[in-house]
Amino acid sequence: MADEQKLTTRAQDFSAWYNEVVLRAELADYSPVRGCMVIRPNGYGIWERMQRALDDMFKATGVENAYFPLFIPESFLHKEAEHVEGFAPETAVVTHGGGKKLEEPLVVRPTSETIIYAMFAKWVQSYRDLPLLINQWANVVRWEMRTRLFLRTLEFLWQEGHTAHATHDEAETETRLILSIYRRFMDEWMAMPVVTGQKTESERFAGALRTYACEAMMQDNKALQAGTSHNLGQNFARAFDVTFQTEGGGTDFVWSTSWGVSTRLVGGLVMTHGDDGGLRLPPKLSPIEVAIVPIYRSDEQRARVLEAAARIRDTLAAGPAPIRAHVDGRQNMTPGAKYFDWELRGVPLRMELGPRDLDQNQAVLVRRDTRVKQPVPLNDVARTGAALLAAIQGDMFAAAHSRREAHSVRGPITYDRFREIMDGEGAFIYTGWCGSAACETAVKDETKATIRVLPDPEFRSAEAPRTCVKCGGAAVTEALWAKAY
Ligand SMILES: [Zn+2]
Numbered sequence: 445m446a447d448e449q450k451l452t453t454r455a456q457d458f459s460a461w462y463n464e465v466v467l468r469a470e471l472a473d474y475s476p477v478r479g480c481m482v483i484r485p486n487g488y489g490i491w492e493r494m495q496r497a498l499d500d501m502f503k504a505t506g507v508e509n510a511y512f513p514l515f516i517p518e519s520f521l522h523k524e525a526e527h528v529e530g531f532a533p534e535t536a537v538v539t540h541g542g543g544k545k546l547e548e549p550l551v552v553r554p555t556s557e558t559i560i561y562a563m564f565a566k567w568v569q570s571y572r573d574l575p576l577l578i579n580q581w582a583n584v585v586r587w588e589m590r591t592r593l594f595l596r597t598l599e600f601l602w603q604e605g606h607t608a609h610a611t612h613d614e615a616e617t618e619t620r621l622i623l624s625i626y627r628r629f630m631d632e633w634m635a636m637p638v639v640t641g642q643k644t645e646s647e648r649f650a651g652a653l654r655t656y657a658c659e660a661m662m663q664d665n666k667a668l669q670a671g672t673s674h675n676l677g678q679n680f681a682r683a684f685d686v687t688f689q690t691e692g693g694g695t696d697f698v699w700s701t702s703w704g705v706s707t708r709l710v711g712g713l714v715m716t717h718g719d720d721g722g723l724r725l726p727p728k729l730s731p732i733e734v735a736i737v738p739i740y741r742s743d744e745q746r747a748r749v750l751e752a753a754a755r756i757r758d759t760l761a762a763g764p765a766p767i768r769a770h771v772d773g774r775q776n777m778t779p780g781a782k783y784f785d786w787e788l789r790g791v792p793l794r795m796e797l798g799p800r801d802l803d804q805n806q807a808v809l810v811r812r813d814t815r816v817k818q819p820v821p822l823n824d825v826a827r828t829g830a831a832l833l834a835a836i837q838g839d840m841f842a843a844a845h846s847r848r849e850a851h852s853v854r855g856p857i858t859y860d861r862f863r864e865i866m867d868g869e870g871a872f873i874y875t876g877w878c879g880s881a882a883c884e885t886a887v888k889d890e891t892k893a894t895i896r897v898l899p900d901p902e903f904r905s906a907e908a909p910r911t912c913v914k915c916g917g918a919a920v921t922e923a924l925w926a927k928a929y
Contacts, residue, residue, distance in 0.1 A: 451788075453720045458664040465714055466593045469723045469789045472710075479591040479598035483707065486789060487594075489731030490710055491601065495581065497633050497728070498603065498705070501625045507577040507605060512559050514583075515550035520558035524683040530650025531555065534586045536598075552585040557651070557676070557702055560606045561684035568698060570689045571610050575618070576698075579605040594711030595668075595929050602706035608686065608698040612677070615699035616654075619675040622703045623656045626671035634709065635726040635840035636660045636716045637848055638670055639872070639924060641897030646881060649702075653677035659896040659924070661848040662715035665870035667896045667926040670712050673703035711929075716844050717813075723790025724812050726840050727833040734760060734769040734809075734829060735786040739779045739798030753797055756807065756825055763826040767833065769795075787812060792836050793829065813840055848872065854905045862913055862925075866891040872926050874899070876909030876919025883914035887925070895923045 451468070452460045466472055471487030483491065499509070515538065521528045536552040539545060553559070560578070568576060585599045605622060609615040623640055630638045638658035648655040652674040659667045680686070681697035690696050717724040727733050736753045740746040753771045760767040772782050779796070786794050796808040807825060810817045813836050820828045852872040853865065865871050877883065877895065888894050904922050912919050 451720060451722060454663060454718075461718070461720075462711075462715060463593065465718050465722055465788075466711075471714070471723075472593050474593075477598070479588060481593050481597050483601075486731070487710055490713065490725070490729055491707055493729045493731065494629075494633070494705075494709060495603070498625070498629055499579075499581075501629065502579050502603075502605065502622075505577070505621060505625070506575075507579050507607075509580060510578050511580055511582070512553075512556050512563070514553055516553050516556070516559045518549045518551050520562060521551055523558065524651045524680055526651045526679075531586075534588065536585050536587055553582075554584055554586045555702075555704075556580065556582070556584075556604055557606065557680055558684070561680045561686055561700070564606075564608050564681075564698070564700075565684050565686045568608060568686055568688050571691050574608060574610045574688060574698065575614060576608040577605075577618075578607065579603055592711075594714070595708055600706050600708065602704050604702060604704045607701045608681070609700065610688070610690070610696075610698070612699050615677075615701050616675050619654070619656060619673045619701045619703070622701070623658065623671075623673040626658050626673065626703075626705060630658055630660065630670055630709075631841065633726065633728045634713055634716070635837060635844060636670070636712060637841060637845040639897060639899055639903045641899040641903065641924065643672075643897060644881075644884060644895050644923075646884060647894065649674045649676075651676060651679050652702075653679065657897055659926070659928075660712055660716060661851065661872055661926070662712070662929070663718070663847070664715070665851050665872075665926070667872070667928040668708070668712045668715065669896070669928060670709060671703070671705040674701060676700045676702060717840060718790070722788035724840070725790040725792060727792045727837050730790065730792055731768065732770045732791050733767050733833055734793045734795055735782075735791045736769055736771045736795040736797060737779050737782045737786070738771065738773070739796060739801075745799045748802065749797055749799060752802055752822075756795070756797070756822070759826055760829055763830065765830050767826065767829050783810075793832060795825075811836060813843070855907075856909070856911075857913060859913055862887075862893075863891050866893045866925075866927060870927055872896075872924055873913075874905050874909070874922055874924055875913035876911050877921055877923040878912035878915055878917040879920040880912075880915070880917075883912055887914050891927075893925045893927050896926050896928060897924050898922065899924050 451464050454461045470484045472481045475482045531554045538550040581603050630636045638660045643655040654675045656673045658671045660670050678697040686698045738749040738753050740749045757769040760769040794810045805822050806819045854874045
């Protein structure tokens with residue numbers, strides 16, 4: 445059967461493997477518009493679960509959702525000099541509407557700082573209006589030349605948070621708070637361990653004072669920038685005249701932040717956890733946690749097994765921690781073909797249920813992550829199922845974490861060795877850095893590796909590196925280098 449054709453393996457061609465998994469697990473498909481993808485229900489279900497978890501975390505800190513227009517007057521983009529330089533080359537611009545040429549062209553938002561600050565200027569008058577904590581779930585458009593499903597597409601879905609504060613310190617606290625939420629989400633929900641830290645000037649968001657990021661290692665040892673949080677200082681407030689009356693009676697510009705994650709995270713999930721059999725989803729984000737596959741030969745067996753399967757599904761859904769189970773009632777497929785299909789789609793647990801199992805009052809559960817099988821008494825499926833799902837979630841994080849650490853390099857290293865690793869299988873390499881943009885650029889030109897972050901204290905090496913990996917001069921900080929998506 446054509447559907448059971450094996451995937452290209454990760455070792456053969458990681459990039460081809462990735463595309464095949466995304467297409468064959470029906471996460472997304474190519475669209476008639478170049479560089480734009482269609483997110484299919486399997487992929488969108490994952491995104492919905494990501495959205496829900498993050499949305500709850502944001503709201504718990506007082507953030508509220510709002511919605512701003514898709515179009516931004518072109519002149520707005522020009523108000524912040526660095527911002528326009530950063531985004532102008534990749535904007536899509538609407539010049540005509542209703543058959544007429546527009547007086548002022550409209551940019552399709554590549555990000556919404558400019559239109560949001562224009563509104564903040566109207567809404568903020570006094571320190572009593574602060575902090576203003578807004579998030580929007582939206583689509584944005586960036587005219588990328590080279591695109592890849594989920595990782596880089598012309599249009600993508602994301603959330604963008606925008607907050608305004610009375611002081612620099614409050615804005616900095618907010619920036620770090622959101623970074624910590626992103627990290628918690630990536631570690632605990634995605635089972636994708638990340639390194640957090642600050643970006644260097646060259647990798648900073650256009651118009652920001654400081655940019656912090658979460659960086660995850662994919663299975664080809666390249667980094668994926670999974671989320672960013674920016675302290676924008678007063679740059680945008682000055683450009684859009686967002687002022688407020690201070691408690692002391694003076695006037696000041698607000699201090700602001702912006703932060704975002706996108707559907708790129710779905711690609712990160714595939715590249716962190718997938719194996720040569722397809723996708724492997726962490727239970728918390730899997731739209732289906734248990735796929736129940738009924739096994740039967742006769743019509744009589746079929747009726748009996750399906751009835752039991754439906755009962756098990758309802759039992760799983762009714763527990764104190766409801767489990768999302770699905771009965772695979774497709775009639776034109778063998779159980780073997782169904783196993784293959786659920787493996788490809790990455791559903792964390794598969795339940796095999798046949799007449800002989802029912803005679804013994806049991807079912808067989810198979811873990812997707814380890815493929816380990818175990819029989820479970822029917823009166824205990826909810827408890828065992830929940831315990832297994834929790835174990836899978838934890839084990840997937842642990843496996844990804846040890847994989848990353850096994851491919852991380854610390855300690856003194858020559859530049860020759862650094863190049864050799866980056867030219868070869870790649871790694872996260874922690875080195876000293878003298879702080880000069882010249883060294884950073886030279887390394888990038890020669891090895892394609894960039895400084896992903898200047899890692900936060902808990903990710904730094906036990907012994908601080910003393911010299912810059914490129915020039916040998918005194919190191920001012922430790923840097924995490926990798927090739928990146
Ligand atoms: Zn240097």
